[in-house]
Amino acid sequence: MEANQNLLTNTCGFAGVKPIMVDLPYPDIQVRAKNQVYANLLSVDYCGATSELSAITQYINNENRMSCEKCPLAKTILGIAMAEMMHLQKLGELIYLLGGTVDFVARRQNGRNVMWTPGFLSISENVRNMILADIEAEKSAINQYRMHMKVIKDDCVNQVLERIIKDEEYHIMILQVLLKECS
Template sequence: MEQNKACLTNTCSFAGIKPIMMDLPYPPIQVRRENPAYANLLGMDYCGPVSELSAITQYINNENRISHERCPMAKTLLGIAVAEMMHLQKLGELICLLGGKVDFVARPYNGRPRMWTPEYLTIPEHAGKMLQADIEAEEDAIKQYHMHIKMIDDDCVNAVLRRIIQDEEYHVMLLQALVRAG
């Protein structure tokens, strides 16, 4: 028996979405020498509780849940997620150059290795709270990057981290504007 029910459709088009980031070049992806301890620090930025992988996943989840109601906001979140993917890729290259592993296991300097988990995410139900959680995650990432810059004595690595921070600060500004716009 055939049913004549209409399908629901999300009319928000994501064609042509580009990364939302500062219009500045990235420094070359290079390191002064292999250093597994530095690779482990960057592994926290790659896939730890405060990480690019967590940010990407949280932004995509939020974008999926609001796209049918708030298309412009969803497009902004997706553009930020694409920028975070670029950060993840750059960190992965640095980790490999430093002699580390890119396997979604964070190896903290004061704890046991732990594989990335969605438990790291904050997934509120309402758009305003989603944006606030995203702002907090960006601010935490900025703090963590600054801390890692102080711990890493490699100007090549730190130049990339400083450039990533510029994008994260830009994301905070955009997210705050979305909160103000309601």
């Protein structure tokens, strides 16, 4: 079999990429008591329109489309996605400890449950618009976490959410620097 001389190759290597996050430990993953209302709130953070699952998927999609032409940018986006994966995992643990179900359904207080869909994502072909959408998604996540913290009266859960917010704020700062570099 002859070797194809016209292979296209992505030369962006991702070995050694680490999660991009604040250099602070996470609190222990624990809850004061089972609470279905709190679990349902966290399910929205887990897999709702504004959620860690949406963030991961949007970042990975953007990273895939950037990697061949903008390798350093793609590596940064992948590092942010990796931090979001850690957030998803921690939320899943909290939901389970609170007595909730860990799946792809955001359980709303009004009873209108919504299954996660890629329709929640903001997909752009322009790198600048990708980054702008990522910044807006991070801001929305922070606002949603803060709203949920006002309802959740479990200091253990809120400590984890506050730590996640620190990463999200850091991501905004990184994305704003990337945005200036793209302009």
